[in-house]
Amino acid sequence: MGHRYRRSFSIFLFVSMILASTLASAAGSIKKGSAIYKRECAECHTMKDGTNKKGPSIFRLIGRKAGTIANYDYSSAIKDSGIVWSTEKLDLYIKNPNKVVPGGKMKYEGLSSAKSREDLIAYLLFFSE
Numbered sequence: 812m813g814h815r816y817r818r819s820f821s822i823f824l825f826v827s828m829i830l831a832s833t834l835a836s837a838a839g840s841i842k843k844g845s846a847i848y849k850r851e852c853a854e855c856h857t858m859k860d861g862t863n864k865k866g867p868s869i870f871r872l873i874g875r876k877a878g879t880i881a882n883y884d885y886s887s888a889i890k891d892s893g894i895v896w897s898t899e900k901l902d903l904y905i906k907n908p909n910k911v912v913p914g915g916k917m918k919y920e921g922l923s924s925a926k927s928r929e930d931l932i933a934y935l936l937f938f939s940e
């Protein structure tokens with residue numbers, strides 16, 4: 812009995828470890844995302860509530876309707892887009908802003924690496940909760 816129990820327990824541990832590492836990689840790396848944010852986005856954005864640069868503050872972004880920071884002058888393209896920022900929408904937008912919001916005014920060529928976008932989104936998600 813003791814032996815069988817130990818064996819199923821180690822199988823349980825093994826499966827949990829695989830699940831945990833899968834979840835961790837699916838969530839991306841916040842630390843790497845922070846560096847990508849600084850390199851790719853910080854020129855135009857801040858993570859501070861109410862502080863805009865060339866672009867609007869992107870603090871608490873996930874779950875927010877696009878184009879709704881009160882003291883920022885958006886393009887009508889993004890205001891009329893009907894987008895609510897989910898991780899999926901954001902991934903598409905960062906990959907190719909002009910495709911997701913044609914006529915928008917974010918002058919950014921896009922981040923082609925899926926892994927970099929995943930890490931960046933993990934970072935943005937962390938500041939959305």
Ligand code: HEC
Pocket residue numbers: 848851852853854855856865866867869872876877878879880884885886887888889896901905912914915916917918919922
């Ligand atoms: C050269 C400046 C610039 C860079 C670099 C830039 N953005 Fe932007 N971003 C803007 C501008 C300008 C807008 C407003 C777009 C509009 O009004 O159409 C914007 C809008 C956005 C929005 C919509 C916000 C809202 O309130 O709906 C998101 C999300 C966003 N940017 C994310 C990013 C991320 C993430 C990066 C880095 C990968 C990035 N941007 C890089 C200038 C920039």
